[in-house]
Amino acid sequence: MTGAVFSRAAGRDLPVVAGGRGTELFDTSGRRYLDAAGGAIVVGIGHGSAEVADAIATQAREVAYVHGSAFKSTALEGYAEMLGPLLPVDDPYIYPVSGGSEAVETALKLARAYHLARGEDRSVVIGRTGAYHGNTRGALSVSGRDGLRAPYLPWLGTAAHTTSPYEYRCPFPDSHPYGCGARHAQALEQEIVAQGPHNVAAFIAEPIAGAALGACVPPDDYWPAMTAVCRRYGVLVIADEVMTGFGRTGRWFGCDHWGVRPDLLVAAKGAASGYWPLGLAVTSGEVHDTVQRAGFVHGFTYSHHAVGAAAGLAVLKILSRDGLVDASARRGEQLGAELRAELADHPHVGDIRGRGLLWAVELVADRETKVPFARNERMAERIAAAAKDRGVLLYHSTGCANGSEGDLLVFGPPLVISPAEVTEVVTGTAAAIREVS
Ligand code: PLP
Numbered sequence: 001m002t003g004a005v006f007s008r009a010a011g012r013d014l015p016v017v018a019g020g021r022g023t024e025l026f027d028t029s030g031r032r033y034l035d036a037a038g039g040a041i042v043v044g045i046g047h048g049s050a051e052v053a054d055a056i057a058t059q060a061r062e063v064a065y066v067h068g069s070a071f072k073s074t075a076l077e078g079y080a081e082m083l084g085p086l087l088p089v090d091d092p093y094i095y096p097v098s099g100g101s102e103a104v105e106t107a108l109k110l111a112r113a114y115h116l117a118r119g120e121d122r123s124v125v126i127g128r129t130g131a132y133h134g135n136t137r138g139a140l141s142v143s144g145r146d147g148l149r150a151p152y153l154p155w156l157g158t159a160a161h162t163t164s165p166y167e168y169r170c171p172f173p174d175s176h177p178y179g180c181g182a183r184h185a186q187a188l189e190q191e192i193v194a195q196g197p198h199n200v201a202a203f204i205a206e207p208i209a210g211a212a213l214g215a216c217v218p219p220d221d222y223w224p225a226m227t228a229v230c231r232r233y234g235v236l237v238i239a240d241e242v243m244t245g246f247g248r249t250g251r252w253f254g255c256d257h258w259g260v261r262p263d264l265l266v267a268a269k270g271a272a273s274g275y276w277p278l279g280l281a282v283t284s285g286e287v288h289d290t291v292q293r294a295g296f297v298h299g300f301t302y303s304h305h306a307v308g309a310a311a312g313l314a315v316l317k318i319l320s321r322d323g324l325v326d327a328s329a330r331r332g333e334q335l336g337a338e339l340r341a342e343l344a345d346h347p348h349v350g351d352i353r354g355r356g357l358l359w360a361v362e363l364v365a366d367r368e369t370k371v372p373f374a375r376n377e378r379m380a381e382r383i384a385a386a387a388k389d390r391g392v393l394l395y396h397s398t399g400c401a402n403g404s405e406g407d408l409l410v411f412g413p414p415l416v417i418s419p420a421e422v423t424e425v426v427t428g429t430a431a432a433i434r435e436v437s
Helices: 051-062 074-086 100-117 137-142 146-155 182-196 224-234 286-295 306-321 324-343 378-387 417-435
Strands: 017-021 024-027 032-035 093-097 124-128 160-161 200-205 237-241 264-267 279-283 349-355 359-365 393-397 409-410
Touching: 017 349, 051 137, 051 306, 074 093, 074 417, 093 100, 100 160, 100 200, 100 237, 100 264, 100 286, 124 137, 124 182, 124 349, 160 182, 182 200, 182 224, 182 393, 200 224, 200 359, 224 237, 306 324, 306 359, 324 349, 324 417, 359 378, 359 417, 378 393, 378 409, 378 417, 409 417
Parallel strands: 124 160, 124 200, 200 237, 237 264
Antiparallel strands: 017 024, 024 032, 093 279, 264 279, 349 359, 359 409, 393 409
């Protein structure tokens, strides 16, 4: 038997991609697609950048691989130097890996290693209901997507979860919209106390919950209240910026919207914009110094990869030079306004939310009761398929921040999207929604 690819779309035939430019992709039959999802909210600087390709080729020609414990590289030193001042972390140290899940695993180990180095045997990491932090065992254990976790529960150890800020179905309706942040912080504090504060190593959360939960922007009092609770109990804050980092939400990092200074931060996706599988675990100087003094035993064959650093550096230069973080904020306002103008009255559109170029439409069977569609209707998936038929690529998800299942259409186009293309995305999506629902 000949070899075959283990498909990620079992039962569906996929077009063969032939090329990409900016926000556009082309298949081998010559069809054009407008990529409103950047793949899985990955591609920030746009497809087909010769500049990034050249940086990768130059580094690979010079030297592609050395072990991270044997050599430093100019590319990686230069990358850390340029990225450092942009990170919302004090005296940041950057541990480059191959993707978001590896970055999360690294941060979880760093959090425990930090406490052990200080003589405290803390192991519990608190995540949030509905959250997604990756598919490896550690990342899945702190995630809150029951459907993804269920088959692997015997491997996931003790997981603790607290509430997610989900304005559309706020878990604290009596406080809504003022004071929810304090209630979420109270819930976190209760969980810390229930676990025993001396056991809790870290709290992990996305500053703005990404595609799995549908661009849930927390209330402004959320992050100050949550970080205050963590500080009170010596619990480290891990910001998962795998999706929100590198300009996606209209600031360099999602933390910047609220001045959050996490102890650990993880990033990936936009870091190398899909040109290289690059993830980053970032520590504060204090965490770095503490774990390094004690000795941090960890590593992957491909961590500290020079070609990855060259790709990341080239992407960073483009984001800065071309003002793409500001562009994300501006185009994001347009996208939000046009989605609302086009869809707010649709009987199956429950909520439209987001920031920068990360937006979501939550679909419901009934707007009054907010009852979701039945699972077997596969509503978001069918609408995304109808949009693809119209040449608009959307991301869809069945996540919900209260842990139940829902129907989400998620928008995360390359930050280079033009005003006319934003309108094309909205028109194509609206037509697909009307056709299917
Ligand atoms: N964290 C968040 C917030 C994500 O959205 C993802 C991926 O979608 C991950 C972690 C895992 O990243 P990766 O798929 O690169 O392992």
